[in-house]
Structures are given as C-alpha cells and as structure tokens.
Amino acid sequence: MRAIKIKNIMVPLAEYATVSQDASLYDAIMALEKAQAGFDRTRYTHRAILVLDHGSQVIGKLSQIDVIRGLEPGYRNAETPPEIKHWGLGKKTIETMMKDLHLWQLPLEDICKKTSLIKVSDIMHTLAEGEFVSQDASLDEAIHQFVMGKHQSLLVVDNNRVIGILRLTDVFATLIQIISQCELPIDQTAKVDDDD
Numbered sequence: 001m002r003a004i005k006i007k008n009i010m011v012p013l014a015e016y017a018t019v020s021q022d023a024s025l026y027d028a029i030m031a032l033e034k035a036q037a038g039f040d041r042t043r044y045t046h047r048a049i050l051v052l053d054h055g056s057q058v059i060g061k062l063s064q065i066d067v068i069r070g071l072e073p074g075y076r077n078a079e080t081p082p083e084i085k086h087w088g089l090g091k092k093t094i095e096t097m098m099k100d101l102h103l104w105q106l107p108l109e110d111i112c113k114k115t116s117l118i119k120v121s122d123i124m125h126t127l128a129e130g131e132f133v134s135q136d137a138s139l140d141e142a143i144h145q146f147v148m149g150k151h152q153s154l155l156v157v158d159n160n161r162v163i164g165i166l167r168l169t170d171v172f173a174t175l176i177q178i179i180s181q182c183e184l185p186i187d188q189t190a191k192v193d194d195d196d
Contacts, residue, residue: 006142007135009174010156010164013058017049019120021059025070026115028062048153050165051124058155058162060124061131070123071114132157133166139174142166 017035019028028049036045051060062070133142133154145154146168156164 004139004174005135006133006137006139006156006166007164009139009170010135010166011046011170012164013050013162016165017046018052018058019049021051021053021121021124023051023120024116025067025118025120025123026112028120029067029115047167047169048165049120050155050162051120058127060121060126061153062120062124063152066123066125070118071111127155131155132162134158135163139171143171146171 015035015038017028017032019031023031028051032046032049047064049062050058051062053059130145130149131151131154133145133156135156135158142154145151152168154166155162156166
C-alpha cells in the first residue's frame with residue numbers, strides 16, 4: 001500500500017471557517033455556518049473555527065466546547081484540578097460546582113446579545129507546538145500526534161505557514177476506508193464472526 005500524504009486528506013485553509021482575532025463570537029458562528037454551507041457534503045462538517053491575526057496567520061482555534069464555555073463567563077473560575085482531570089467529575093461534584101459558581105443560571109437569556117459582546121480572542125484556544133504537523137509528515141506520525149496529544153485536529157504547515165487543517169474525523173474516515181479494503185483469509189473472517 002502506498003503512503004498516504006497528509007496534504008491529500010487535509011482541509012485546505014481556504015475551505016475552513018476563519019475569523020479575525022478581533023471578531024465577536026457571533027461573527028465566528030456565522031463564519032462557521034457559511035463554511036458549512038459551501039463544504040463538500042460527502043465529508044464530515046467542520047467543528048471548529050480558526051482564528052487569524054492581522055497578518056492572516058492562524059493564532060488560535062475555537063472548538064465547540066470553547067464556544068459553549070464562552071457563553072458562560074463563570075467557567076473562567078471553574079478549572080478542574082489536574083489531579084482529577086484524568087478521572088472525570090462525579091455527578092455530585094458537577095452539581096455542587098454549578099450551584100457554587102452560579103453556572104448556567106440564565107443560560108440562553110439574551111444569547112444573541114452575549115455572542116455579539118464576546119470577543120473570539122478572549123475564549124479561543126491558543127495553539128501549542130504539538131498541534132502543528134508538516135504536510136510531508138506520514139499519516140502514522142499524525143496519528144501518533146492525535147493519540148498522544150488527544151487533539152481533534154492538527155494544523156498542517158508548509159514552511160512554517162498554515163496551509164490547512166487535518167481533522168481527526170478525516171483521519172478516522174481514511175483508516176476505515178483502508179480497513180474496508182482489506183481481504184482477510186477465509187479462516188480469519190470466520191473466526192471474527194464466531195467471536196460475536
């Protein structure tokens with residue numbers, strides 16, 4: 001099987017939802033809607049918005065959770081302690097945090113006004129070194145970055161300039177396509193069916 005190049009499965013930057021660092025959350029959501037409308041319907045839809053600086057360089061990303069968290073300012077004071085982040089929070093802890101921090105008291109009241117007042121730069125995820133991958137990297141390398149970094153997407157670079165985004169959904173779809181073309185020996189196929 002020939003090597004799969006990242007540049008062949010990435011989404012080019014021109015096809016992705018982007019906004020300026022000065023944009024409001026409302027502007028970002030509208031950019032996402034516009035990008036969704038024009039995107040190839042045979043692929044998974046976008047789930048993030050890239051944030052550009054004044055020189056059109058990617059400096060951040062807004063995920064679905066960043067948008068939702070941004071609608072409730074109280075989350076700035078609700079960081080999960082690192083020692084329990086891995087294990088998650090129990091139902092009682094979540095309920096106590098919501099009550100003590102007054103989270104989601106009026107969650108959707110004036111949501112349109114809220115989104116127009118929230119600046120993208122205040123809620124965006126700032127990118128780390130491990131979130132960039134070269135367009136010439138192997139798919140194996142990219143998969144390793146996804147797994148170890150627990151990322152949903154990686155920014156694809158060519159000469160230190162972002163040219164696209166490699167989404168976990170596209171990597172997964174590529175893996176499924178490869179696996180579906182596998183031809184197992186008959187005795188192994190029967191063994192898989194017997195295990196069900």
